[in-house]
Amino acid sequence: MGNNTKRSNTAIRMMTVAYIRLFVFIFILITIVVVTTVSYKLVKSRVSDADRIIVSLNKSDIDSGFDWSHWKKNSTIDTNNTFVFVKRDGNSFYSAGTKAFLSKAKHETVVFGISKVEDGNFYFYRTKKYRHIQYAVYLGLNEVFNTIKTLLVSLLLILTIIFAGSLWFIIQLARKLSMPLHNLSLAVENLNIQNDIDSQVPNINEPAEVYILSETLKTWLTNLQKQNNREKEFFVNASHELKTPLAGFQGNLDLITRRGKLHPEIVQPALNALNKESKRMQRLVNYLLEIARNENGITEKKMTFSAQDIVSKVTCDFQEDFKAKVKVRVKKDFNIFGSYDELQQVLRIILDNAKKYSGNASEILIVIEDGNITIIDQGQGISEEDKPHVFDRFYRGDKTRSNVQGNGLGLSLALQFANKNNASLSVSDNIPKGTIIRISFTEK
Numbered sequence: 001m002g003n004n005t006k007r008s009n010t011a012i013r014m015m016t017v018a019y020i021r022l023f024v025f026i027f028i029l030i031t032i033v034v035v036t037t038v039s040y041k042l043v044k045s046r047v048s049d050a051d052r053i054i055v056s057l058n059k060s061d062i063d064s065g066f067d068w069s070h071w072k073k074n075s076t077i078d079t080n081n082t083f084v085f086v087k088r089d090g091n092s093f094y095s096a097g098t099k100a101f102l103s104k105a106k107h108e109t110v111v112f113g114i115s116k117v118e119d120g121n122f123y124f125y126r127t128k129k130y131r132h133i134q135y136a137v138y139l140g141l142n143e144v145f146n147t148i149k150t151l152l153v154s155l156l157l158i159l160t161i162i163f164a165g166s167l168w169f170i171i172q173l174a175r176k177l178s179m180p181l182h183n184l185s186l187a188v189e190n191l192n193i194q195n196d197i198d199s200q201v202p203n204i205n206e207p208a209e210v211y212i213l214s215e216t217l218k219t220w221l222t223n224l225q226k227q228n229n230r231e232k233e234f235f236v237n238a239s240h241e242l243k244t245p246l247a248g249f250q251g252n253l254d255l256i257t258r259r260g261k262l263h264p265e266i267v268q269p270a271l272n273a274l275n276k277e278s279k280r281m282q283r284l285v286n287y288l289l290e291i292a293r294n295e296n297g298i299t300e301k302k303m304t305f306s307a308q309d310i311v312s313k314v315t316c317d318f319q320e321d322f323k324a325k326v327k328v329r330v331k332k333d334f335n336i337f338g339s340y341d342e343l344q345q346v347l348r349i350i351l352d353n354a355k356k357y358s359g360n361a362s363e364i365l366i367v368i369e370d371g372n373i374t375i376i377d378q379g380q381g382i383s384e385e386d387k388p389h390v391f392d393r394f395y396r397g398d399k400t401r402s403n404v405q406g407n408g409l410g411l412s413l414a415l416q417f418a419n420k421n422n423a424s425l426s427v428s429d430n431i432p433k434g435t436i437i438r439i440s441f442t443e444k
Helices: 002-008 011-058 068-074 098-104 142-194 208-259 264-295 307-322 340-358 398-403 410-420
Strands: 082-088 091-094 107-111 114-117 122-130 133-140 303-306 325-330 335-338 363-369 372-376 423-429 435-441
Touching: 011 082, 011 122, 011 133, 011 142, 082 098, 091 098, 142 208, 208 264, 303 307, 307 325, 307 335, 307 340, 307 363, 335 340, 340 363, 340 372, 340 410, 340 423, 340 435, 410 423
Parallel strands: 325 363
Antiparallel strands: 082 091, 082 133, 107 114, 114 122, 122 133, 303 335, 363 372, 372 435, 423 435
16 A cells, blocks of 8 residues: 555656645635735725715705706716715705615625625715714625626636646646656666666666766666676686686596505605695685675774884795795885785785796895885786786786686785775886886875
């Protein structure tokens, strides 16, 4: 029930209801203002007529011989439906029909001198006394009420025509404005039902708000498609990379099982190969777990430490593990605010790559200067063709893939860790030979 109500509250319906309410309010307001103003003017005009009648009578000599017919005929004021009563020196004088009007009609004062007679008509009653003469005038208000009635009917007719035309226009306008949003809603609804992120979002140019919404949705879908493609590619590549050590495991185990007893000399090399493949698999699994942690927004505790401190720690451990030649040059030390463990990983991955592609005899130089840690090796270098892709997952250049073992995840993970800690990675050539990877920290 609640959902049906929400679905029925469309933009067209809401705009139509709002317009009807506004129109009714304006209609009532206009009617009250116009009718009140016109009624006031008309009644005021009749009041003025009554005063002028009394003034004209005061200038005349009212007696039994007064010719009421002549007065009525020559009066500049409309005296139709007008009754005059004059009282002078105890004598009463009546215009034509006034005596019968006063004797037969039952008068009931309504408001402001307006009287209602039992025949249903309304009259304005005005009385004044000049010296010893009392004047009383009854002016019929039928013409006033007829005018107001005609005005009301005309207003109703005109405003009804305006309302019908405006309502049609409002509905058409509401449809035009809401149609793009309706089409966009259908596209999102189909996306939700079909669960297909390749669904197309309609092109919408106006209104501007819906255009911005549609473009944002397109961008979101594009990014979602890219993310989905990356995930598919990631799983395919991860499966492929896992197959290699598993195949090595299986091959060496089969070798030991089938020929180990007859040829004991092959057991130790096979175990060494198993150990190597297990380490390779362990490294790959660790990378995959770290990538998953990063994408799930899991962050390590951040702290402040010096660049020289973390470089010294990583360099010391790295030299012990790999017997590599690493030289550190401190031009200007600086403080870093970030995850100590994650930035250790960044440095270790870059050093590991430098050693793999340089050889054990080659020296690796680390330069610390304000805001940057630069790792310089003298290895094979990276081709211009491969440079844009070195931080892509599972990417390995043709030469390195065939010559050096790896899974193509290290630098990708290093970039993720660097970005999480307000740092960026860049690659350039070390002239005449080798590669330079620079870690640049930004203050935040």
